[in-house]
Amino acid sequence: MSAPRPNPPMAMLAELTHRCPLACPYCSNPLELERKERELTTDEWKDIFSQAAEMGVLHVHFSGGEPASRRDLEEMVAHARDVGLYTNLITSGIGLNKRRLDALNECGLDHVQLSLQGVDSEMADWVGGYKGGFDRKMQVAEWIGEIGFPLTLNAVMHKKNFDRLDETIAIALDMGARRLEVATVQFHGWAAKNRAALMPTREQAKQARLTVNEARKRLEGVLVIDYVPADHHSDYPKPCMGGWASTGINIAPDGAVLPCHAAHTIKSLKFDKAHEKPLKEIWYDSDAFNAFRGFEWMQEPCRSCELKTKDFGGCRCQAMAIAGDAAATDPVCIKSPLHDELVRQAEADSEADADLVYRVMPT
Numbered sequence: 001m002s003a004p005r006p007n008p009p010m011a012m013l014a015e016l017t018h019r020c021p022l023a024c025p026y027c028s029n030p031l032e033l034e035r036k037e038r039e040l041t042t043d044e045w046k047d048i049f050s051q052a053a054e055m056g057v058l059h060v061h062f063s064g065g066e067p068a069s070r071r072d073l074e075e076m077v078a079h080a081r082d083v084g085l086y087t088n089l090i091t092s093g094i095g096l097n098k099r100r101l102d103a104l105n106e107c108g109l110d111h112v113q114l115s116l117q118g119v120d121s122e123m124a125d126w127v128g129g130y131k132g133g134f135d136r137k138m139q140v141a142e143w144i145g146e147i148g149f150p151l152t153l154n155a156v157m158h159k160k161n162f163d164r165l166d167e168t169i170a171i172a173l174d175m176g177a178r179r180l181e182v183a184t185v186q187f188h189g190w191a192a193k194n195r196a197a198l199m200p201t202r203e204q205a206k207q208a209r210l211t212v213n214e215a216r217k218r219l220e221g222v223l224v225i226d227y228v229p230a231d232h233h234s235d236y237p238k239p240c241m242g243g244w245a246s247t248g249i250n251i252a253p254d255g256a257v258l259p260c261h262a263a264h265t266i267k268s269l270k271f272d273k274a275h276e277k278p279l280k281e282i283w284y285d286s287d288a289f290n291a292f293r294g295f296e297w298m299q300e301p302c303r304s305c306e307l308k309t310k311d312f313g314g315c316r317c318q319a320m321a322i323a324g325d326a327a328a329t330d331p332v333c334i335k336s337p338l339h340d341e342l343v344r345q346a347e348a349d350s351e352a353d354a355d356l357v358y359r360v361m362p363t
């Protein structure tokens with residue numbers, strides 16, 4: 001029995017560029033970053049947004065790298081708005097000024113998601129590898145508030161900053177954010193290189209949940225807090241992306257169309273390029289997008305597990321990274337034969353005292 005035909009994707013993550021002034025050691029971009037010369041042109045992106053709207057995509061998230069590194073960002077936002085997409089800008093704030101924010105407002109930008117590398121300049125500039133970044137970000141946050149963009153603050157939490165979660169929540173309130181994403185670091189991309197520097201302890205993960213739950217009650221109606229837990233300290237995996245190729249579609253800077261930002265690590269799959277094939281055809285008919293839809297591809301213990309309709313067997317990229325087989329049960333799951341080894345390694349990484357390895361662009 002083959003998988004039923006999926007619905008169209010609801011959201012598109014448009015990774016306009018891998019360029020970024022910051023060098024975060026947990027960046028989800030791949031280790032082989034794309035150079036500017038390989039990025040899609042303005043017209044190619046505009047065509048992709050038109051196709052996305054036509055096939056039923058509702059939201060486009062302008063991401064990167066730092067999307068403000070593209071001088072044509074405003075033109076692309078205006079086009080996405082014109083074709084009826086809800087537009088969200090995911091930014092570190094570096095590369096934006098008041099003039100550009102005003103222009104984005106005039107283009108119809110709907111929402112801004114600002115990343116936070118730390119709660120003060122000492123921590124933020126160290127983690128982001130960019131001196132002066134924190135002060136600049138605070139200034140950008142002020143302009144965002146003046147213009148009145150709805151704001152989400154995104155804080156990646158890890159061993160070195162989990163103990164300052166209360167201050168992170170306070171900054172979100174000070175900025176007037178409507179939503180805070182407390183996202184425990186996910187070990188893909190550059191974060192996988194930094195496991196020993198970033199893996200939170202089991203105690204930190206437990207405390208974070210308590211802090212989030214307390215803050216959610218205290219700030220009900222004021223601030224919505226989304227929480228991505230530390231899955232290396234969990235017994236069951238998250239329903240990664242709501243199931244492979246089911247709700248979201250990612251476009252990498254070179255046009256590669258992916259079901260999630262880490263899918264390129266599954267080398268057995270061939271991902272088509274958005275400027276070479278219609279998006280609709282890639283979404284519905286490509287082998288890569290159909291590889292893990294439905295349940296037929298599953299192995300035991302997932303295949304006969306009653307939770308498979310809830311978590312879809314977890315993350316395919318994590319299965320690839322740890323089990324060496326993208327169709328294996330996510331090793332986060334307590335039923336995986338690799339779970340005990342994953343926990344042992346996570347405990348060892350959380351106790352280690354390692355330096356940060358910063359993200360670097362190729363020269």
Ligand code: SF4
Pocket residue numbers: 020021022023024026027028029064065066092115359
């Ligand atoms: S995680 Fe850091 S380095 Fe990566 S794109 Fe975001 S701000 Fe830039």
Ligand code: SF4
Pocket residue numbers: 236237301302303305306307308309311312313314329330333334335336
């Ligand atoms: S065995 Fe598979 S489907 Fe069952 S809980 Fe574990 S990951 Fe989920």
